[in-house]
Amino acid sequence: MAKRKIRVMVAKPGLDGHDRGARVLARCFRDAGFEVIYTGCHQTPAMIAASAIQEDVDLVGLSCLSGAHRYLFPQVVSLLKEKGADDITVIGGGIIPQQDFQKLYDAGIKAIFVPGTTLDTIVNWVNSNVKPVERK
Amino acid sequence: MERGKKIKAGDIRTASRLIRDIEDSIPEAKATIKHIFPYTGKAQVVGITGSPGAGKSTIVDGLIETSRKKEQTVGVLAVDPTSPFTGGATLGDRIRMQRHSEDIGVFIRSLATRGSLGGLSKAVGDAIHVMDAMGKDIIFVETVGTGQQEVEIIHYAHTVIVVLVPGMGDEIQAIKAGIMEIADIFVINKADRDGAQKLQRELMTMIEMSHIPPGGWKPPVLTIRNSFKPEEFEHDLQILSAKVHEHYDFLISSDLIGDRQKRKRLHELNEAIRFSILEPVMEMLIRTGELDSMVEKLVKKESDPASLAEEIARKYLQGCF
Numbered sequence: 259m260a261k262r263k264i265r266v267m268v269a270k271p272g273l274d275g276h277d278r279g280a281r282v283l284a285r286c287f288r289d290a291g292f293e294v295i296y297t298g299c300h301q302t303p304a305m306i307a308a309s310a311i312q313e314d315v316d317l318v319g320l321s322c323l324s325g326a327h328r329y330l331f332p333q334v335v336s337l338l339k340e341k342g343a344d345d346i347t348v349i350g351g352g353i354i355p356q357q358d359f360q361k362l363y364d365a366g367i368k369a370i371f372v373p374g375t376t377l378d379t380i381v382n383w384v385n386s387n388v389k390p391v392e393r394k
Numbered sequence: 395m396e397r398g399k400k401i402k403a404g405d406i407r408t409a410s411r412l413i414r415d416i417e418d419s420i421p422e423a424k425a426t427i428k429h430i431f432p433y434t435g436k437a438q439v440v441g442i443t444g445s446p447g448a449g450k451s452t453i454v455d456g457l458i459e460t461s462r463k464k465e466q467t468v469g470v471l472a473v474d475p476t477s478p479f480t481g482g483a484t485l486g487d488r489i490r491m492q493r494h495s496e497d498i499g500v501f502i503r504s505l506a507t508r509g510s511l512g513g514l515s516k517a518v519g520d521a522i523h524v525m526d527a528m529g530k531d532i533i534f535v536e537t538v539g540t541g542q543q544e545v546e547i548i549h550y551a552h553t554v555i556v557v558l559v560p561g562m563g564d565e566i567q568a569i570k571a572g573i574m575e576i577a578d579i580f581v582i583n584k585a586d587r588d589g590a591q592k593l594q595r596e597l598m599t600m601i602e603m604s605h606i607p608p609g610g611w612k613p614p615v616l617t618i619r620n621s622f623k624p625e626e627f628e629h630d631l632q633i634l635s636a637k638v639h640e641h642y643d644f645l646i647s648s649d650l651i652g653d654r655q656k657r658k659r660l661h662e663l664n665e666a667i668r669f670s671i672l673e674p675v676m677e678m679l680i681r682t683g684e685l686d687s688m689v690e691k692l693v694k695k696e697s698d699p700a701s702l703a704e705e706i707a708r709k710y711l712q713g714c715f
């Protein structure tokens with residue numbers, strides 16, 4: 259029997275066009291042995307939630323550098339919940355001020371990574387917090 | 395069977411998970427596939443292949459649009475390569491199709507090749523069955539960017555579209571051998587570029603010179619202009635879509651659909667035999683250490699591969715030989 263693989267989606271909600279971080283992350287997840295679906299910029303939370311379900315991912319990584327994370331990140335979580343897919347882990351990163359962290363955690367974002375975080379830190383977090391298929 | 399019922403009802407979560415279980419070779423998945431198999435065979439399966447970056451995903455996106463306008467439900471299986479070094483994969487086809495992501499009549503699922511060499515994933519056949527049993531009217535299968543050898547798509551599709559772009563050098567030379575022979579429809583994409591007409595002429599000449607039996611299908615050579623000009627793109631895509639349906643109708647009216655169906659089923663049977671016979675035997679040989687000692691024997695020239703294979707057959711497939 260083949261080994262289960264971690265499937266992740268990297269998405270950029272909203273109008274933010276800073277996609278370098280998301281691309282770097284997509285590549286780093288691939289190099290970590292994950293299957294990565296990259297959906298590009300200008301995604302609405304509804305598009306992200308629908309895609310995550312179609313792709314059966316274990317993890318959705320949201321990247322936002324424009325400041326709109328306060329509204330967009332929680333929306334993705336609640337849409338997944340609405341569709342009975344709240345077993346999918348959602349994390350985020352980008353330009354996110356410290357004072358917003360708690361609000362995002364409360365909304366169900368499991369982890370937040372800001373500029374300067376090493377890619378190893380992120381991959382290690384995923385490996386110890388996300389189990390393929392047997393989620394939670 | 396609960397899972398099979400949900401698939402037939404079109405449940406996307408269940409379907410996507412089942413496809414994943416197939417990718418991961420989870421034994422229970424096979425049972426569900428057996429269960430849904432009688433409900434398959436209704437969907438039209440269209441393969442899209444061509445070199446990397448030729449515009450396959452962009453064309454699939456356009457075909458989704460035209461199919462939806464005809465109120466057809468759509469499944470898409472988009473295959474991208476697995477890195478042989480890390481086992482990971484970046485699945486990026488979907489990015490071109492995101493405008494359809496919220497449409498409940500469209501189910502897009504990305505697959506990684508996971509070491510398959512034919513331009514597809516070994517899960518693709520069963521994944522097609524899943525979408526078929528869900529009731530999708532038309533299923534598009536996008537292969538990885540292909541060279542000449544990756545022609546496996548013919549085992550799965552009713553209609554194969556080969557996408558070419560002008561200005562890639564010795565096009566005709568490069569494609570003559572493999573993927574050239576599998577095309578039911580040629581598409582010259584990015585036809586606003588220099589060399590598109592020349593490529594089209596060359597292709598048409600080549601088709602004229604090939605041996606098409608009387609009453610056979612002559613692959614048309616279509617052009618698609620700039621996908622960044624929506625009116626032109628949509629216009630060209632409508633023509634492509636019409637050809638796809640014409641080809642399907644042709645298969646039915648000429649009774650060739652039976653041949654394609656047989657070709658598909660034969661391939662499936664091959665795969666199933668490999669799965670049920672060859673793989674367990676290989677596993678056994680590995681587990682017992684026999685494989686290693688056989689390789690050792692070969693290295694020392696104490697035996698030859700054919701004799702060893704006969705020995706394995708006698709031992710593990712009693713009654714057959």
Ligand code: B12
Pocket residue numbers: 273274275276277278279280282283318319320321322323324325349350351352353371372373374375376377380
């Ligand atoms: C490069 C850059 C640009 C480039 C973008 C190129 C591109 N295609 O990405 C260009 C020049 C186009 C640009 C434009 C603009 N920019 Co700019 N840009 C930057 C800059 C200098 C670096 C961003 C970057 O690429 N970093 C490298 C990547 C690898 O890092 P990263 O994305 O932060 O990702 C890391 C972490 O954050 C984390 N991470 C990020 N996302 C995720 C997601 C997940 C799931 C996880 C786990 C981790 C994670 O992991 C990564 C590794 O550590 C930043 C300043 C800065 N130092 O961050 C400003 C910055 C982001 N830009 C800014 C602004 C204002 C703009 C403009 C609006 C400017 C203007 N007035 O026109 C435009 C808007 C563009 C648009 N369409 O959205 C502001 C944003 C302010 C804010 N949010 O309050 C910043 C912070 C500059 C500043 N100090 O004012 N920008």
Ligand SMILES: Nc1nc2c(ncn2[C@@H]2O[C@H](COP(=O)(O)OP(=O)(O)OP(=O)(O)O)[C@@H](O)[C@H]2O)c(=O)[nH]1
Pocket residue numbers: 445446447448449450451452453487490538539583584585618619620621622
């Ligand atoms: N100039 C031009 N560019 C196009 C056209 N169609 C697609 N492209 C661009 O070509 C690039 C590749 O397009 P895709 O549709 O992703 O190609 P693909 O064949 O699916 O690529 P792979 O799946 O990676 O092999 C993208 O940057 C598109 O924007 C076109 O008609 N004209």
Ligand SMILES: [Mg+2]
Pocket residue numbers: 450451452486487536
């Ligand atoms: Mg593609």
